[in-house]
Amino acid sequence: MTDLPDYPEALRHALTGIEPFHEVQSVALNAAAGRVLRESIAADRDLPPFDRAQMDGYALRASEVGRIEAWPVVHTINAGMSADIEVPTGACVAIATGAPLPGDVDTVIQHELSDRGDPVRFTIDSIEPGHAVHPRGADARRGDLLIKAGTRLGPQHIGIAAVVGKTQLAVARRPRAIVLTSGDEVLPIEQPLRNYQIRNSNGPMVRELLRRIGAEPIEHVHVADEREATIEAVGAALAQCELLITVGGISAGDRDYFPAAFEAHGVESSLHGAAIQPGRPIFVGKVPNGAIIIGLPGNPVSVLACTCLFIWPIVRTLLGLEATLPWRTLELAEVVTPNPKRRAYRPAALLDNGRAKVPPWAGSGDLVHTAATDGLIELPVQREPVPPGARIRFLPYP
Secondary structure, eight states: OTTSOOHHHHHHHHHTTOOOOOOEEEEEGGGOTTSBBOSOEEOSSOBSSSOEESSSEEEEOGGGTTTOSSBOEEEEEOTTSOOOOOOOTTOEEEEOTTOBOOTTOOEEEEGGGBOOOSSBOBSOSOOOTTTTEEOTTSSBOTTOEEEOTTOBOOHHHHHHHHHTTOSEEEEEOOOEEEEEEEOTTEEOTTSOOOTTOEEOOHHHHHHHHHHHHTOEEEEEEEEOSOHHHHHHHHHHHHTTOSEEEEESOOSSSTTOOHHHHHHHTTOEEEEEOOSEESOTTOEEEEOTTSOEEEEEOSSHHHHHHHIIIIIHHHHHHHTTSOOOOOOEEEEBSSOBOOOSSSEEEEEEEEOTTSOEEOOOOSSTTOOGGGTTOOEEEEEOSOSSOBOTTOEEEEEEOO
């Protein structure tokens, strides 16, 4: 197995031939967060659309400050009111934060610099024009590009879309995903267990990961360890989805039937195994109808790691995003033993000091040890322990 590709090369193989979806959906603004925008959003008017007071106070002409002792307050303008009034020379208007300025004044003096009387007196002798004013068009001019197509929409983008009156947004359709888990020892979580059986943790975990990375999980089916049943389940899934995730049953065991099922449905492999721990048996392929199959190992930490390392960049590519994941570099808090033959990926917790701590584990079947972790660290291929303070890459969970 020494000829297996290292992770960077394995990922390149996995992404071979995968192209972005071109289908577009229109979704309501309140359902668009996390989706990938397929239209550009421009300003429908100047933003802000009027000269806007940034503080509660008095609107006046800056050139008159220092020449007048007591200022008549001729009007009050609150947010949401029209400012279509004239302000006489030597006078001011009381104004609230967010309210529009009348066209013939240019400055706001905050209440704290006044006696708040009527007439009002100020404690300053001069002020710059435009003080405490958010000018019309300072944020954007009508027609300016605000959000580019291809942006994954965060809360701030939803707010900007609302600012310009968008109630519906054109977004990339999410790839429909089906999860097939396997293993006769694995039972539904609500079913009573015998002491040699385990609950199905992989199915719910993968579905949640898929939702977080931008796919649309439409079904989870558990498949019996039987050849014909596995072939039938794979075929039924491929008729409904663009992304098929299988869990377990991809090694060389007598009851590992997913490879036979892939062959039966004409799957063309782009990756079959990688020099990583956990997740060495990882499989990626495509079928003639364009659907993508990712075969994950059965151990839950392998499932977690491989979903982050392979499925996440695949889904990003399908959505039209860069495949690049949000790796960052930080320091180890404690010594860690790497794998001398394979690049290792270990769940790790972020500490308050910004370092990463790797908890003890009992192997890739030990999902419990991930409870307090925040992502994966990447360890180099070497025999020597990796010391505290070593700079390593860290990938937060989606």
